[in-house]
Amino acid sequence: MIRFLLLFSRQGKLRLQKWFTPMTEREKKKITRDMTTMVLSRQPRSCNFLHWKDLKIIYKRYASLYFCLAIENGENELIALEVIHRYVELLDKYFGNVCELDIIFNFEKAYFILDEFLMGGEIQETSKQMVNRSIEASDMLQEGDNSEWFEVELFG
Numbered sequence: 001m002i003r004f005l006l007l008f009s010r011q012g013k014l015r016l017q018k019w020f021t022p023m024t025e026r027e028k029k030k031i032t033r034d035m036t037t038m039v040l041s042r043q044p045r046s047c048n049f050l051h052w053k054d055l056k057i058i059y060k061r062y063a064s065l066y067f068c069l070a071i072e073n074g075e076n077e078l079i080a081l082e083v084i085h086r087y088v089e090l091l092d093k094y095f096g097n098v099c100e101l102d103i104i105f106n107f108e109k110a111y112f113i114l115d116e117f118l119m120g121g122e123i124q125e126t127s128k129q130m131v132n133r134s135i136e137a138s139d140m141l142q143e144g145d146n147s148e149w150f151e152v153e154l155f156g
Helices: 027-042 077-095 098-104 107-117 130-142 146-155
Strands: 002-009 014-019 047-052 055-062 065-072
Touching: 002 027, 002 077, 014 027, 014 098, 014 107, 027 047, 027 055, 027 065, 047 077, 055 077, 065 077, 077 098, 077 107, 077 130, 098 107
Parallel strands: none
Antiparallel strands: 002 014, 002 065, 047 055, 055 065
C-alpha cells in the first residue's frame, strides 16, 4: 500500500501532496521536510530507493520535479517506480509534455488525474486509456457539452 505521494521542485518547494493514511498537519510537514532534505541531498547517480523508518521511499526525477512515493516494507519497489512513471505518462498525455508550471497552475487537474489512477493507496485503474477516457469525460462535463460526454462514454 502507498502511504503518500509528494511532488517537489529542485528547490524543495512542494507542488503536490497526497496522503493515503491519516496524519496530523504537524506530522505531514515533518515528513515533507524530511523527504525533501533526504532526496535533494542525494547524488544524481544514487539508487532511487531509500529506507526511512518503517517505510521504503521511492523517488524519480523528471525535469525539475521529484516524484516521491512511500510504500510499506513488504511492497515491491519496482512496481512503485512504475506507478510514478505511469502517473507522469498520464500527466504528459493530458498536458502535452508536462512541466512544473502545469502542476502549479492546474493543480486541481493533477489531483484529479491522480485520483483517477490511485485510490486509497492502491492502483485503481491500470489502463492508461480508461483513465484518459475518464479525464476526457470529466472535461466535457465541466464544459457543459453533455452530448459529447455520452458519446465518449458509450462509444469510447
